Amino acid sequence: MNKYLLPAVACLVLGTSAAFAHITLETQEAPVGSTYKAVLRVPHGCDGKATIAVRVQIPEGVIAVKPMPKPGWTLQVKKGKYEKSYQLYGEAVTSGVKEVDWSGGSLPDEFYDEFVFRGTLAADLPAGQKLYFPVVQECDGATTRWIEIPAAGQDEDALEDPAPGLNLLPKK
Template structure:
């Protein structure tokens, strides 16, 4: 009987480790009112298939987004209106990048890569809370949607497909 319990336990441990192999941000803390370099880490494809596109949604309060081009990939941004006006270098900013899309490349499942953008975290973001960047990872005929954001009081580790996020720190 113990032999079967140990086997089941080993299966559960191995099975759950795959769930933790999701897209994450390299730097998981940043001060409000600062510039943040987001490095999205892509550790695998979708069900063994190569990643061919990555889309990241930019949350409200993240402005002046500038993505880094990637050789072999097409880079596009989708712009739109912000919910409110923000100040950036003394100027009012009312619209900007709402989504960054890298596509047309190929990242085989057995390789790892990073996708980068720079942005300003506005000073009025809620210090002490997490800010999430939902990501859709497209592969040949498949997709992984890293878009789950925990509800108030919910443990982030309980999510199957968590969105990458950062903890917001006080302005320095």
């Protein structure tokens, strides 16, 4: 390999590894008013320890959430009232899933896995903005809280433990 190319490749690999260090959404944009399949990508454990639980908070405006069970994991949902009423298939919806918890499994640090749920993005969500899904990752004796949401004008890359984000596109 060219001696000038090697440092460039090393910088590229090292520079992109930080982006893969966080829990992220596989699909990072979707139109408002659509059904969205959220795939949370968990690339590692906490400080080398196995992941034993993943909890995701469902943001306001994501309704009719249905999580996908994972073999070997216990699935629980926490339900509550929405801040307002939403329309879904012509019916008013005022409550639903507010948090999804997968626990009791074991995802060793050296492996990768995905945790999936689907829901409807309310038609009145603001297109052009970002919606965040705070996640708490529990490991054997350690916890990482991927819950940071940037303040107005703040660069997401400056956050140490950013919440996975979804760019809201205009309704199709």
